[in-house]
Amino acid sequence: MAPLGWVLLLVCLVGACFDSSQSSICSHAQCHYDYVTAKADCSSLHLDCIPVNYPDALIMDLSHNNISELSSDDFNGTFSRLAELYVDYNNISNVTSLLGSSELRSLRKLSARHNVISILPTTCQLSSLTKLFVDYNLITTFQVPECGRLRQLSADFNLISKSNRWFFLGHISPFLNISLQFNRLSGTLSFNIEPDFKDLNVSLYLDHNSLNFLNFHGALNTNANKVFKIISVSHNEIQSFVHVHPFPEELNIASNVMTHLDNSGFGSYTSFLKKMDVSNNSLQSLIQPIWAEKVEFLNADTNLLANLSSTTMSGFVNLTELHVASNRLLFISPTALSHLSMLQSLYLDDNALTSLFGGVFFNQSNLVELSITNNRLTMLHSDYFMGLVSLKRLYLAGNQLTSVNSQMFQLVPEILTLDLSRNELQLVDLQDCVLNPNLHNISLARNKIHDTNKVFGYCSNLEKLDLSYNLIQIVRGDSLSGRNEALSILDLEGNPLQCDCRLTGLRDWLRNNPPYVEPRCEGPKQHYGSVITDLDIKDFSCKRPKVVTDRKSLTVVAGQNTVLACTAKGIPAPTITWLSPNGTEIPHEWQGRFAILQGRILHITPVQKSDQGVYTCLVHNVLGEMNDAVVSVTVSTSPATSVNALLPGVTDIPAIIIAIVVTLFVVAFVIVFRQRCKKPEKGTDVKVVFRSTDDGDGTPDDTPVERNRYVPTPATKNPSCQIDDDFYEEPTVGKQDIVDDREVYENVDIVWS
Structure with missing residues (x-):
């Protein structure tokens, strides 16, 4: 190599050495420092170094910077008081030196989310560290840093895919929570814990992976009577367990592909299991698993259970809360719940129950809450609720009930809340509300109730009544004053309320007890859409009824159809009654040849000679006054002399319209023809x-x-x-x-x- 080449190489090496020896600390960063909380906010400053000019900081936020390297010397002798360090959203690839620092003795929380960390070391010198967050990184192999006091380790949203092998948990904290959610775990996952601790309380969250089987094994020397507190493996592809030893307190297997709960793999150490979630699977049976005896909470919602029989729940003798909603339950046998004497909450919502057997809850004397919403119940019997002497909350919304009365609930004397919303109720009778003296809250929303005479004034302790979205037009003022002293919330939103003289009492009551949503008027027309409490007392007026008929006399041919109509005016809208020539009332329901449509139009189909006479249209309203009009009907057997032949009635209107249309068509044709000749x-x-x-x-x-x-x-x-x-x-x-x-x-x- 030429001398010049050696020189250049030497310069490069020296430069590299010099560069590598440079520290990643700096003292020029201008962070926002809060002297009250001792927090140094150095986020989003484009830093590529650790600022050491805030040695007294308890909290340092270095997130959203360009830091790529952390050295153990960066924090030595500088941040002895630092308790929380945030380095999220940087380019850090290795935290080994940081976890190995012996100077950060006070550091309790380290957050390094959204970096490029690929591995977690097992060595940890941060003796005070309790929380470590490395979510959203590139970690592929999982191991637990052996920080003596670590309580929470979260590595969600990484690339951890180690499967079909043991996950080794060494010297860990006995109360550690490990979260590996949203990773790439698949196949069979096994955990082994060193036998150094007799009892552990580890919580493990493995949700949203692709696991098929689980193999949870405690200490190999069986000294650990208790290892796991919580194991959560929801939203995986688990079919069954391989080995669980010993059982955790809580086990969440929701949203998997389990078809049955067998006893294989559960071992004999099941005495700790208290809470089990198997919702959103494909279970068709819950028949006596050996782990059922100690379970206090069972969630089996959204499965394929078709019924609850006498053997289905027989093993769950200590169950206090049971969820079997969104299944396919068609019936519950009379003895299906007989062994669940400790049950306090039962949820049967979103099934296909059409009725219940009397005494089905006979042994549920401790039941406090019962929910049977969104089923197909059409009627209630008092013996349905036999034995529910402690029931306080009953939810029956979303069924097909048409009527209820207080006697139906005479066997639940302690009830506080009753929800009957979203049914088809037309009649509600609370006159015997004395049987339920503690009833505080009733919901009758979204039914077809129009008469409230038997709703108000009978429940002395009723505090909240929801009657929204019914067909109620009037609420009498005297029904709200005096007899409902405890009532403070009344919801009437969505009702066709008529703001006339009958509603003044409601207006005054609502002003003193404003609801969440102010009800509005639907009538009379001049008050449509007005808020009731915004109207003055003079706006609530009534007017005497008046009636007119479209004709005084009528001649009709026997065998034809005829129509008698009258129009009534008044506030409130008058009630119209038709009287026959012999003075009897013609019912509004279709009977024989007579029918009253739209409440005012009398149809006779067909007319007979005996129908001849004077018909009376009688109207009246709340003012107690009446007004009438008469129509004299003559029945003729000769069409030639019929007045109807000369003066067509209502039934001849279609023929007249057709004749007019044909005439206009001929005239138009002639005009067009003449124009075509002229042009x-x-x-x-x-x-x-x-x-x-x-x-x-x-x-x-x-x-x-x-x-x-x-x-x-x-x-x-x-x-x-x-x-x-x-x-x-x-x-x-x-x-x-x-x-x-x-x-x-x-x-x-x-x-x-």
């Missing part, structure tokens, strides 16, 4: 003959002059079609043939060619 159509040559009135020397010239003119062809070449002179236009063919304006031509003849 020639395009495409015919016409020869026009003129005679000049002047031959140039002042004397008339009778010699005909011909000009071809392209004009529309007449509709027909019938001599009866005349060409009006008004359609003549100045010839424009050939400028050389056009004489200036001094030439005047006289029209002689028009010849069609």
